[in-house]
Amino acid sequence: MQQSNTYIITFSVILTVVLGFLLSGTSQLLGPIQKEAVALDTKKQILGAVMDAEKIAAMKPNEIKEYYENTISSKVVNIKGEEVTEQEGAAVTAETVDVAKNYKKPADERLYPVYIYHEEGSEDKVVAYILPLYGAGLWDAIWGYLALKTDLNTIEGVTFAHAGETPGLGARITTGDVQSRYEGKKIYDESGELVAVEMQKGEGKDYSGDEHKVDGMSGATLTAKGVNNMFVNYLGAYESYLEKVKGNS
Amino acid sequence: MSTETAEKTEVKKPAEALLSKRRKKLISDPLVDDNPITIQVLGICSALAVTTQMKPTLVMALSVIFVIVMSNLTISIMRNTIPTRVRIIVQLAVVATLVTLVNEILKAFAYDMYKELSVFVGLIITNCIVMGRLEAFAMGNKPYDSILDGFGSALGYSWIILAVAFFRELWGSGTVFGIPVFETISSWFGEDFSLATNGLMVSPVGAFIILGLIIWVQRTKTGYVEH
Numbered sequence: 001m002q003q004s005n006t007y008i009i010t011f012s013v014i015l016t017v018v019l020g021f022l023l024s025g026t027s028q029l030l031g032p033i034q035k036e037a038v039a040l041d042t043k044k045q046i047l048g049a050v051m052d053a054e055k056i057a058a059m060k061p062n063e064i065k066e067y068y069e070n071t072i073s074s075k076v077v078n079i080k081g082e083e084v085t086e087q088e089g090a091a092v093t094a095e096t097v098d099v100a101k102n103y104k105k106p107a108d109e110r111l112y113p114v115y116i117y118h119e120e121g122s123e124d125k126v127v128a129y130i131l132p133l134y135g136a137g138l139w140d141a142i143w144g145y146l147a148l149k150t151d152l153n154t155i156e157g158v159t160f161a162h163a164g165e166t167p168g169l170g171a172r173i174t175t176g177d178v179q180s181r182y183e184g185k186k187i188y189d190e191s192g193e194l195v196a197v198e199m200q201k202g203e204g205k206d207y208s209g210d211e212h213k214v215d216g217m218s219g220a221t222l223t224a225k226g227v228n229n230m231f232v233n234y235l236g237a238y239e240s241y242l243e244k245v246k247g248n249s
Numbered sequence: 250m251s252t253e254t255a256e257k258t259e260v261k262k263p264a265e266a267l268l269s270k271r272r273k274k275l276i277s278d279p280l281v282d283d284n285p286i287t288i289q290v291l292g293i294c295s296a297l298a299v300t301t302q303m304k305p306t307l308v309m310a311l312s313v314i315f316v317i318v319m320s321n322l323t324i325s326i327m328r329n330t331i332p333t334r335v336r337i338i339v340q341l342a343v344v345a346t347l348v349t350l351v352n353e354i355l356k357a358f359a360y361d362m363y364k365e366l367s368v369f370v371g372l373i374i375t376n377c378i379v380m381g382r383l384e385a386f387a388m389g390n391k392p393y394d395s396i397l398d399g400f401g402s403a404l405g406y407s408w409i410i411l412a413v414a415f416f417r418e419l420w421g422s423g424t425v426f427g428i429p430v431f432e433t434i435s436s437w438f439g440e441d442f443s444l445a446t447n448g449l450m451v452s453p454v455g456a457f458i459i460l461g462l463i464i465w466v467q468r469t470k471t472g473y474v475e476h
Contacts, residue, residue: 008335012335030357041361113424232346
């Protein structure tokens, strides 16, 4: 058989080039479709904070898009709570803000999208404010959307997602079982201080009497810590915006 | 043939000695007598991980069939040009490319599935069944035979994980392919009657138990014994 070094090297180079072209070609071809899929998934996650998962699962892609158009209006704010409409000459919309990229910047330079969930067709009748959250889990990034009722204190619902938490442990943050624990909790204490909601260590205790604590996930304390940090960081960043909205109403 | 060949499989090169002319055997052997999961005990990781529900399991099975058949075909076509010293890397490159293709396609057209299967599609690369068939079969056989061999092995893998998923979903969630079976049955017996689901089946432990039972039943039937 052909065993010379030249042959092996030539063979490897040709193989690499062929496979490389094949892969980059596919990526080019499928890129736009994938982008659309990701955008749709983000919409589902945003709506997931205020809607039942089953209801969303039953909707077709264009129904979701249409519902999103009709019920969500969005804006972008900075850490001072001021609305940002353009940056470096380019228009800024909530849908184009990459929360993950912004996370890498210092907190006061980030852009913070806000999604306002209102009754279908009438923008004045606000039902909930949906804020994105982002942070680090145990292995990789975690993120989510937090929906606050119009009192800007009570949690309407949350959705979480993750890039690489352990299946069955930290990855449970994506389940409705864990997410529903946040419903009805409050982010401000009675004196008006922002305390967020803290997931506890250990699982199986009843925290229904405490407005700022939720039951933990057994075996996933570090993921829970990530979730808690994400709440504190991002709610802190949105605090001035929340104050502003409260002041106006 | 069951005992002898199956044993050899455990050691090194599987059934290709008795390939002869009967191509049917290429497909039927891995289904029971030389099943990659229950006899060769390969690909267990994904068999445990993706089998809580039928739907992702089916997608996983189809992906594995695609990857094994295509890689077997590709390697078999190239087999006389592949330098033996780098053959493992060449095989790996081909498998990795195919798996990446599957992953990209899922991401574009079935994003929810892509999220659900997540890392396990990527891990098809390390599924020993794939590399095993390439080394043991595709490197030394003609393309058509290799396709059949790959298809047989992939089918042997698929029906086992689908069987495991069937019982896990039925007993764990009371559904099959998302259709509520337990609810329907319960409703026949009136209001007070309801079938309970078993949480154990949803956890990986459930897969171990089901897989163990399948292996038990199968080995009782075929008389296969491990030494």
